[in-house]
Amino acid sequence: MGKMTGFMEFKRQTHTERDPAERTKDWDLYTVGMTEQEAQEQGARCMDCGVPTCHTGIEMENGTSGCPVYHLIPEWNDLVYRGQWKEALKKEHEMNNFPEFTGYTCPAPCEGACVLGLNEPPVAIRSVERSIIDKGFSEGWVTAKPPEKRTGKSVAIVGSGPAGLAAADQLNKAGHTVTVYERDTHIGGLLTYGIPEAKLPFEIVMRRIKLLEEEGITFITETEIGKDISSESLQSDFDAVILCTGATVPRSSGIEGEKLDGVHFAMDFLHANTKSLLNSGHKDGEFLSVKDKRVVVIGGGDTGTDCIATSMRHGCKSLTQFDKYRKKSTERDESKNPWPQWPIVHVDEYGHKEAAAIFGKDARAYGIVATKFTGDENGKLKEVHTIEVEATKDAYGNRTQEIIPGTEQVWETDLVFLALGFTGPEQGLVQHFGLETTDNTTIEADHEVYTTNRDGVFAAGDARRGQSLVVWAINEGRGAARECDRYLMGSTVLP
Structure with a gap:
């Protein structure tokens, strides 16, 4: 993958930053993306290591190692190096619904696990990831793709953070009718309200939301489940419910x-x-x-x-x-x-x-x-x-x-x-649904299963696993969507 001698020819380079003193005068994005040539050189540093560890996320001492969404990192690094940007974009979206969210905000555990990092500065994976999706949007390659047919099944998703959005996107792709409920004014959850505008501009979140709306997903804001709509009503109106409310109780x-x-x-x-x-x-x-x-x-x-x-x-x-x-x-x-x-x-x-x-x-x-x-x-x-x-x-x-x-x-x-940090999800909604919880007050639901003690109710993201990374939330949202699809249809077409 990449250029055989690229890691010896090119030094690590990430996206550049605006002058630290000057950027404190506004709320604009503090970083500047790489040029195409810079991104291609960084892709060239991916060293055909034989057994890459960057793309497989596992929990180790001191935190996550590798990418929790199993990003096809060596593949899209190679494609960028060769100038095949459109193919790189396809590969990027295969395992990650929202590479722009991770490309702008993820601490990049993939880079910590990069084999090149044993002896040299690791490949600038996150910067290449961001370059691909930025080019995809600027070239108009990222377009709405509504499902060709609907299943007749409906799913309510509570919470519009990265877990909820990933679950919504996957279930919509499977043909289910999806409605996302958000109690706040704006969509995005942690992406919108927990990450400053200078780090992840709201317009980047909204351009993805608009695509999801064009694909058929309904977003309802300023509506709190358990207050404005009861859990009984929600379960009566929908065939399944996924709770992605986050872990918002501060420690x-x-x-x-x-x-x-x-x-x-x-x-x-x-x-x-x-x-x-x-x-x-x-x-x-x-x-x-x-x-x-x-x-x-x-x-x-x-x-x-x-x-x-x-x-x-x-x-x-x-x-x-x-x-x-x-x-x-x-x-x-x-x-x-x-x-x-x-x-x-x-x-x-x-x-x-x-x-x-x-x-x-x-x-x-x-x-x-x-x-x-x-x-x-x-x-x-x-x-x-x-x-x-x-x-x-x-x-x-x-x-x-x-x-x-x-x-x-x-x-x-x-x-x-x-x-x-945070101790877990707010307990009002959990109790309203009558859900069992762990000793850490998170919703009781096994990883890769996501089912709660209530039939047809699933839980994913920080509400289930506790405070974690955006990329783990996407992993969980995708997994919960897969199991929800299996529950609704008897088998699943989702990865």
């Missing part, structure tokens, strides 16, 4: 003073910001502005980075992100983190680059945890108390943090955003 910090005015969950901040931006360009004031505020972000991951990037665009006075781990090396530690595990290395994400460009230093404080929030006489946050920690393992091999005495510190701050 509490458990820190003293968490209820003070000024301590917020990260997703509440991001959701309101995007909703106001899409509705009015922030003119309605229905969002939390951090302009001229001292901001602390607690928690890493994509959500923490998105809080940083959003705060920078608001014009915050200062910004600090607490990282409970010490600063990592830029190189993988093969003794503790061998290939093809997800590489645990230091990375400057887009928000970190922006904060550094404006404030002149890394916004992260390493090896530190918050111990207490204190406020003024009116209950408004004014300080965060911290202490340094050292990551270690207990006698059972579980990760823990050892407190370092004498390292206490007090930080003056106006706002804290808790980006500590």
